[in-house]
Amino acid sequence: MPDVEKNTVDTAAIATMLQSKDAEMKRILNYCVRCGICAESCFLYMAHKGDPQYMPSYKVINSLGILYKKKGNVDKSFFEGIKGLVWRNCVLCHRCYCPIGIDIPRMIDFTRSICRSQGVYPDHDGGESWL
Amino acid sequence: MIIAERKPLDEIKEMVKDYRKVLNVGCGGCTSICLAGGQKEVMILNRDLKEQLLGEGYSPVLDGFVIERQCNYDFFDELDNMVGGYDAVLSMACGVGVQFMAERYPETPVFPALNTVFCGADRNIGWFEENCRTCGECVLAETGGICPVTRCAKGLFNGPCGGTRLDGTCEVDKDTPCAWYEIYHRLQAQGRLGNILTVKPPRQWQNQTRRSLVQEDYKQRYAG
Ligand code: SF4
Ligand code: SF4
Ligand code: SF4
Ligand code: SF4
Numbered sequence: 245m246p247d248v249e250k251n252t253v254d255t256a257a258i259a260t261m262l263q264s265k266d267a268e269m270k271r272i273l274n275y276c277v278r279c280g281i282c283a284e285s286c287f288l289y290m291a292h293k294g295d296p297q298y299m300p301s302y303k304v305i306n307s308l309g310i311l312y313k314k315k316g317n318v319d320k321s322f323f324e325g326i327k328g329l330v331w332r333n334c335v336l337c338h339r340c341y342c343p344i345g346i347d348i349p350r351m352i353d354f355t356r357s358i359c360r361s362q363g364v365y366p367d368h369d370g371g372e373s374w375l
Numbered sequence: 376m377i378i379a380e381r382k383p384l385d386e387i388k389e390m391v392k393d394y395r396k397v398l399n400v401g402c403g404g405c406t407s408i409c410l411a412g413g414q415k416e417v418m419i420l421n422r423d424l425k426e427q428l429l430g431e432g433y434s435p436v437l438d439g440f441v442i443e444r445q446c447n448y449d450f451f452d453e454l455d456n457m458v459g460g461y462d463a464v465l466s467m468a469c470g471v472g473v474q475f476m477a478e479r480y481p482e483t484p485v486f487p488a489l490n491t492v493f494c495g496a497d498r499n500i501g502w503f504e505e506n507c508r509t510c511g512e513c514v515l516a517e518t519g520g521i522c523p524v525t526r527c528a529k530g531l532f533n534g535p536c537g538g539t540r541l542d543g544t545c546e547v548d549k550d551t552p553c554a555w556y557e558i559y560h561r562l563q564a565q566g567r568l569g570n571i572l573t574v575k576p577p578r579q580w581q582n583q584t585r586r587s588l589v590q591e592d593y594k595q596r597y598a599g
């Protein structure tokens with residue numbers, strides 16, 4: 245966790261974090277067959293009338309998936325961009341169901357941790373709206 | 376949500392001053408939202424604590440980390456790989472999280488950086504109000520949605536006590552509304568005064584011993 249807020253990111257540190265769970269995370273990212281069955285088990289997806297941005301698999305593929313694809317070579321704006329996806333769009337309730345056993349909240353939790361390591365996290369005393 | 380506030384710096388300092396390497400762990404849940412123990416608060420506490428300890432001749436190594444929730448072991452695995460490298464852990468979660476942390480790492484001293492204050496609602500940013508003492512036998516159905524356990528100074532189930540002032544405040548504090556005065560007026564407006572006209576029998580105070588709960592559908596899963 246950085247001691248001070250910076251506008252840059254430490255790509256080497258991101259790559260190290262990604263590598264620490266490389267086998268597990270890449271495997272599950274590859275296992276996802278985009279079947280969409282997880283969608284209806286997520287109450288947020290249902291509450292947002294099927295907005296794909298709330299689909300469990302979408303949230304992971306478009307955050308952690310990109311981080312792995314780019315091997316951590318992203319900038320601060322990337323983390324700012326996925327912040328809503330991994331915080332507002334998921335409450336880590338562990339209620340989503342994937343028939344092949346992909347643990348979506350575990351991946352979102354890990355993505356949040358990478359965001360936090362680069363100083364990106366929700367600002368609860370600012371003007372951000374989380375729902 | 377659980378509402379907490381940070382302990383005074385001196386109290387925290389006394390807990391950790393004799394440990395050289397300390398990991399301060401924030402919680403991404405309630406205490407982030409109530410602005411007591413999230414990532415920003417971890418940074419601020421570490422900065423202040425370090426300054427204080429250095430000023431007193433200690434040479435602490437104080438690191439920070441945040442997990443999304445300290446009350447659920449699903450979120451601990453990154454921490455599992457870190458805690459062994461520290462002499463003590465400071466937790467910025469509520470008392471539930473601190474205890475979970477202490478149970479998870481029984482060989483490491485775990486200290487609370489916060490005081491857990493109540494179960495409350497958000498009135499506004501940084502402004503919280505206690506509304507429930509988790510008594511385990513909710514009576515809000517009869518009291519017009521106003522909790523007498525939390526909001527009556529004496530926690531009366533058959534009120535008011537006779538100490539209500541003419542302006543509707545409680546004799547204990549002139550700035551505190553009398554809960555039973557409010558209950559009466561709300562029920563009267565809804566034509567439901569009958570709800571409080573019978574005397575309630577004494578209740579069993581279930582919160583005297585530690586409680587646990589397994590929802591009906593899960594009883595079989597955890598049996599035996
Ligand atoms: S953990 Fe996240 S993705 Fe899964 S059901 Fe809950 S909110 Fe939806
Ligand atoms: S550990 Fe306490 S503060 Fe953190 S999410 Fe759980 S209940 Fe809330
Ligand atoms: S009566 Fe009051 S303390 Fe008891 S459960 Fe209801 S709101 Fe909570
Ligand atoms: S005056 Fe009202 S709130 Fe105060 S103790 Fe009596 S009944 Fe309770």
